[in-house]
Amino acid sequence: MTPSRSRRPPGRAPRTARSTAAALLAVLLTVLSAGSTPASVSSTPAAAERVAAGGAGGGTSSWSVRPAGPADRTAFVMDSTPGVVVRDAVRVSNLSEAPISFQVYGSDAYNTPRDGALAYRQAGEAQTGLGGWLTLRTNALVIPPRRAADIPFTLSVPADAAPGSHVGGIVALNNAVEQAGEASGVDVGIQRAIAVRIQLTVAGPFTPGLAVRSVRVRHHAAGTPFGGARATLTYTVVNTGNAALRPTVSPDVRGLFGWRHKHFPDRTLPLLLPGQKADITADWPDAPGLDYLTASVHVTAPGLPGTSTESSRVVVSWPTIGAVAGVLAVLAVALDRLRRRRPGGTRCIAGGKS
Known part of the structure; x- marks a missing residue:
């Protein structure tokens, strides 16, 4: 042949x-x-x-x-x-x-x-x-x-x-x-x-298939309050069928109210063989310091319907939270003192009948 x-x-x-x-x-x-x-x-x-x-x-x-x-x-x-x-x-x-x-x-x-x-x-x-x-x-x-x-x-x-x-x-x-x-x-x-x-x-039954697994955002907060955070998006693309494919992935990260924080460029992977996988890491240098993030990865290949997987997590910058808590505490004390000094506040009158 x-x-x-x-x-x-x-x-x-x-x-x-x-x-x-x-x-x-x-x-x-x-x-x-x-x-x-x-x-x-x-x-x-x-x-x-x-x-x-x-x-x-x-x-x-x-x-x-x-x-x-x-x-x-x-x-x-x-x-x-x-x-x-x-x-x-x-x-x-x-x-x-x-x-x-x-x-x-x-x-x-x-x-x-x-x-x-x-x-x-x-x-x-x-x-x-x-x-x-x-x-x-x-x-x-x-x-x-x-x-x-x-x-x-x-x-x-x-x-x-x-x-x-x-x-x-x-x-x-x-x-x-x-x-x-x-x-x-x-x-x-x-x-x-x-x-x-x-x-x-x-020759035989042809069953192409792709899956995305282990989607995860790794967050690295800045060491100073309100400093820019760094993050990495990691995920695994798996060939679940019996056909060699060239997958294209489209990763996306959104915040608490659906605001798109980051759309990574679409990426076409090398030829992925049946039963094999590719562990992908994408850097995100300007990640938010505090939010509820949802990462989604969509994967497709020619002639194959796309599939998506997502995961969510809260990201926290403890230096920022500490700074905000300190500011709120100072404001609370200042407001309390201001309230006590306002005219018309509660007074105590001593003495007998007139």
């Missing part, structure tokens, strides 16, 4: 770090797509990865990875039924003036919890999804300068594959280690990699 033409640029892959006896090796996995713009940073516990446009590296170590065949294919987008074997090829191009040695492997895609960035598993990790269904004709090769190699591969869809979206990629890791200086007394090296995304849709 031949996959359909690409409709989206590839995603991204994670940078990882490992220790050796003499040095710390930070592995930077950079996912690239021709003609796309740089995407945001995602992270793993060890390190981070960045998605950029074009090829990776520069000077003597520049290369690219994309589907073999027509130039307009920037990702593999496939449709299949369970039990089918799909055949295609990936092209790895050496754009530099020196030979490059590569490790090439299939990888599962996943969303990093923070911001939902699309990432790929390392070669040494267990590939339990689409990455494990891939078999490349070779996993190691050296490409001469200014040359390209097409690597055929098969994608064996299991007979019991769940219907819906399955996303992974083919990663080309440069075996060369670039020295990146020293950190904490340890020499640091970087390896770079590029991945091209594979998005497979397995």
